[in-house]
Amino acid sequence: MNFMNSTLTKVVIVIPTYNEAANVIPTTVALAKVFKSCQSYDMHILFVDDNSPDGTSKVIDGLMKKYPFVHILNNKHKGGLGHAYKKGFFVAIDKYKADIIFQFDADLQHDPSVIPAMLASIAAGSDLVLGSRYIRGGGIPSHWPWYRKFLSVVGNIYIRVVMANFKVHDWTTGYRAIRTPVVQEILKIMNNAAFYGYTWQIGFLVKTIQKGYKVSEVPFVFRDRTSGASKLGPEYIFNTMRYIMKVRMSEIVNSRIFKFLVTGGTGTLVQITALYFYRMGLGYQLANFLSIETAIVSNFTLSNLWTFADRKLKVTQIPGKFLQFNLASAGSILIQMAIAFMGEKFIGLFTLFNFQLSTFNLTVDTGMVFSIVGILIGMFWNFFAYSRFVWKKK
Numbered sequence: 001m002n003f004m005n006s007t008l009t010k011v012v013i014v015i016p017t018y019n020e021a022a023n024v025i026p027t028t029v030a031l032a033k034v035f036k037s038c039q040s041y042d043m044h045i046l047f048v049d050d051n052s053p054d055g056t057s058k059v060i061d062g063l064m065k066k067y068p069f070v071h072i073l074n075n076k077h078k079g080g081l082g083h084a085y086k087k088g089f090f091v092a093i094d095k096y097k098a099d100i101i102f103q104f105d106a107d108l109q110h111d112p113s114v115i116p117a118m119l120a121s122i123a124a125g126s127d128l129v130l131g132s133r134y135i136r137g138g139g140i141p142s143h144w145p146w147y148r149k150f151l152s153v154v155g156n157i158y159i160r161v162v163m164a165n166f167k168v169h170d171w172t173t174g175y176r177a178i179r180t181p182v183v184q185e186i187l188k189i190m191n192n193a194a195f196y197g198y199t200w201q202i203g204f205l206v207k208t209i210q211k212g213y214k215v216s217e218v219p220f221v222f223r224d225r226t227s228g229a230s231k232l233g234p235e236y237i238f239n240t241m242r243y244i245m246k247v248r249m250s251e252i253v254n255s256r257i258f259k260f261l262v263t264g265g266t267g268t269l270v271q272i273t274a275l276y277f278y279r280m281g282l283g284y285q286l287a288n289f290l291s292i293e294t295a296i297v298s299n300f301t302l303s304n305l306w307t308f309a310d311r312k313l314k315v316t317q318i319p320g321k322f323l324q325f326n327l328a329s330a331g332s333i334l335i336q337m338a339i340a341f342m343g344e345k346f347i348g349l350f351t352l353f354n355f356q357l358s359t360f361n362l363t364v365d366t367g368m369v370f371s372i373v374g375i376l377i378g379m380f381w382n383f384f385a386y387s388r389f390v391w392k393k394k
């Protein structure tokens with residue numbers, strides 16, 4: 001074993017433990033066996049124990065005498081999985097100079113024989129490798145009762161749908177290999193959040209993907225616990241579902257497209273309100289023109305301060321850019337008129353269907369369809385013009 005060689009890539013397997021006295025010895029023995037086939041790496045184990053009442057840390061002390069690559073971090077209080085991992089990661093980096101960090105359970109549910117494959121995936125360019133149960137070659141115990149299988153499989157499908165990300169198949173897996181610079185950056189962004197149970201796993205992964213890091217998966221078959229009890233019970237499920245919804249909502253609300261649509265919707269309301277007030281003192285044509293211009297001012301201001309806040313214009317740029325913005329809006333009107341014109345010329349105006357509800361009568365004709373298509377393409381043009389010309393990326 002090469003644990004004395006400092007030129008090798010250093011790998012620290014971080015293993016949080018809470019009442020795992022019966023499991024830490026078989027886990028260490030199994031890992032030591034796999035380490036023999038990781039000759040080009042300097043392999044270490046760091047247990048993070050939260051003062052387990054069953055004396056887990058005493059057993060680990062015994063292991064440290066026998067295996068020089070075993071280390072322990074003792075926490076005074078039980079702080080949840082995320083905290084244990086966070087503290088363990090800092091120690092793995094600062095004290096043990098890890099290049100690659102693994103997340104690993106103490107209960108041998110994570111098959112250690114796939115560690116070399118996960119290391120190979122990192123060597124091939126991945127930033128974070130998931131030990132995955134839900135890709136070909138992976139799995140969960142076949143004798144699990146149906147509701148446990150259902151929760152595990154459907155839970156992960158739910159997360160994939162809500163996150164609208166189908167590239168990752170196992171969001172909640174606690175078996176992971178991560179490059180140290182990624183750990184450092186993600187811990188910085190997650191700093192003030194307390195993550196318990198599965199929200200830690202999902203939260204960390206979401207941030208890693210948002211930052212554009214390369215995530216890959218290696219299959220493994222999840223095994224049953226042979227001793228000790230699971231700490232992550234059904235009470236985590238509701239929490240996890242709520243957390244995912246929250247993460248996704250904030251992703252949507254913070255997206256440029258969402259802000260663009262809200263800005264446009266606000267502009268429409270501004271235009272209608274302005275038209276109402278202007279007509280009280282002005283002729284219709286002038287009032288109409290001024291209400292359009294008022295909406296344009298509103299859209300321009302909101303876009304600059306919110307939708308494109310990351311590309312905010314300098315005061316000196318504003319007159320020129322405002323003119324450009326007016327041209328872009330005029331372009332959108334031209335597009336809408338051209339579509340209506342061509343629609344009438346080539347397809348024609350005719351009724352599609354009538355909708356009668358007591359005294360209310362709605363007629364849908366092709367003209368309405370041309371207008372809706374025009375509005376959609378006009379919006380598309382606006383977004384394009386705003387992001388390519390008015391708020392051009394620097």
Ligand SMILES: Nc1nc2c(ncn2[C@@H]2O[C@H](COP(=O)(O)OP(=O)(O)O)[C@@H](O)[C@H]2O)c(=O)[nH]1
Pocket residue numbers: 015016017018019020048049050078079080081084104105106107109174229230231232
């Ligand atoms: N240090 C520490 N370890 C914990 C805590 N909660 C769970 N663990 C450990 O985290 C790992 C995963 O927990 P486990 O109960 O196996 O979750 P499951 O595999 O989802 O049932 C195990 O090694 C636990 O001992 C905690 O609050 N503190």
Ligand SMILES: [Mg+2]
Pocket residue numbers: 105107109230
């Ligand atoms: Mg477990």
